[in-house]
Amino acid sequence: MQIHTTIAAMQKASAATRRSGQTLGFVPTMGAIHQGHLSLVRAARAQCDVVAASIFVNPLQFAPTEDLDRYPRPFEQDVALLRSEGVEHLFAPTPQEMYPAGATTFVEVAGLSERLDGASRPGHFRGVATVVSKLFHIVQPTAAFFGQKDAAQLAVLRALVRDQNFPIRIIGCPIVREPDGLAMSSRNRFLSPSERAAALTLSRALHDVAVLPNATPDRLRTFLIEAIRQAPSLRLDYAEIVDPETLLPAQDLNRPTLVAIAAWSGATRLIDNAILAPVTNVAAEEPELCHHV
Numbered sequence: 215m216q217i218h219t220t221i222a223a224m225q226k227a228s229a230a231t232r233r234s235g236q237t238l239g240f241v242p243t244m245g246a247i248h249q250g251h252l253s254l255v256r257a258a259r260a261q262c263d264v265v266a267a268s269i270f271v272n273p274l275q276f277a278p279t280e281d282l283d284r285y286p287r288p289f290e291q292d293v294a295l296l297r298s299e300g301v302e303h304l305f306a307p308t309p310q311e312m313y314p315a316g317a318t319t320f321v322e323v324a325g326l327s328e329r330l331d332g333a334s335r336p337g338h339f340r341g342v343a344t345v346v347s348k349l350f351h352i353v354q355p356t357a358a359f360f361g362q363k364d365a366a367q368l369a370v371l372r373a374l375v376r377d378q379n380f381p382i383r384i385i386g387c388p389i390v391r392e393p394d395g396l397a398m399s400s401r402n403r404f405l406s407p408s409e410r411a412a413a414l415t416l417s418r419a420l421h422d423v424a425v426l427p428n429a430t431p432d433r434l435r436t437f438l439i440e441a442i443r444q445a446p447s448l449r450l451d452y453a454e455i456v457d458p459e460t461l462l463p464a465q466d467l468n469r470p471t472l473v474a475i476a477a478w479s480g481a482t483r484l485i486d487n488a489i490l491a492p493v494t495n496v497a498a499e500e501p502e503l504c505h506h507v
């Protein structure tokens with residue numbers, strides 16, 4: 215695995231990959247690599263000739279009150295894990311390399327960036343969209359792989375590549391969970407045993423909400439809020455029932471619906487979600503649009 219710490223070196227390596235006619239799959243991360251990240255690497259490996267990953271804890275997506283300083287950075291361990299998966303290129307720049315003094319250009323996906331996590335973390339998705347744009351220009355991949363765990367991020371990034379005409383396919387990959395259901399996250403390591411036990415409420419509630427009888431968006435939301443309220447040490451950030459593309463509140467459950475939840479367990483903010491399949495088959499009810507003659 216080649217480790218590139220400068221933008222110039224990474225751009226040179228990706229240009230060489232493209233010149234050789236190979237496809238390049240890209241997995242952006244903030245490090246503290248776990249099986250969720252490695253599932254993205256494997257998806258990239260299955261779909262592309264060459265795989266590049268990045269590790270960059272992006273200061274721009276953290277508010278001053280957030281956990282930038284304590285975010286885990288086990289770099290040597292991360293390198294070993296990515297190497298063991300056969301990743302060919304790792305881009306690991308410093309903050310100075312990515313944001314030299316005087317850099318004043320930001321990328322903002324208006325509207326979407328204020329919903330879900332964007333509502334509780336103002337400026338977060340501006341930071342994400344800005345760094346991902348930069349990473350895309352630097353790595354110039356054929357396809358980029360992101361986890362469905364960060365569902366709002368995925369919606370923001372799909373809009374980014376569409377609106378800015380990045381010739382890059384965005385691939386969303388399923389949430390990888392611990393055996394007991396907890397969604398894997400770099401921040402899980404901050405949880406004490408009791409906070410971790412409480413955190414299981416999130417995945418359990420998402421599991422239960424999927425089979426709620428007589429479901430409506432309002433009933434699903436009320437169910438999630440009540441489930442979190444019953445776990446004494448959890449504090450709800452949001453529980454939303456939305457369209458997975460626009461992140462606007464769902465009016466009904468007749469199309470795929472994103473059920474997303476964020477909560478604090480102690481000092482750690484966790485997110486989890488599920489996509490619900492439509493409750494009725496609207497396609498079957500739609501009039502036929504194409505008539506064969």
Ligand SMILES: Nc1ncnc2c1ncn2[C@@H]1O[C@H](COP(=O)(O)OP(=O)(O)OP(=O)(O)O)[C@@H](O)[C@H]1O
Pocket residue numbers: 242243244245250251253254359360361362363364387388389390391397398399400401
């Ligand atoms: N459990 C998971 N399953 C699938 N993909 C995941 C999972 N956890 C993270 N990812 C994806 O890995 C990529 C890098 O995420 P990141 O480095 O922020 O990890 P993280 O575990 O989500 O960290 P944190 O929860 O602390 O933000 C993102 O596309 C994210 O959606």
Ligand SMILES: CC(C)(CO)[C@@H](O)C(=O)[O-]
Pocket residue numbers: 242243244270272275342345346364367
């Ligand atoms: C996409 C990303 C690497 C941008 O910093 C980050 O938000 C993440 O790890 O999900």
Ligand code: BAL
Pocket residue numbers: 244275364367
């Ligand atoms: N996975 C999103 C990164 C963050 O929480 O800042």
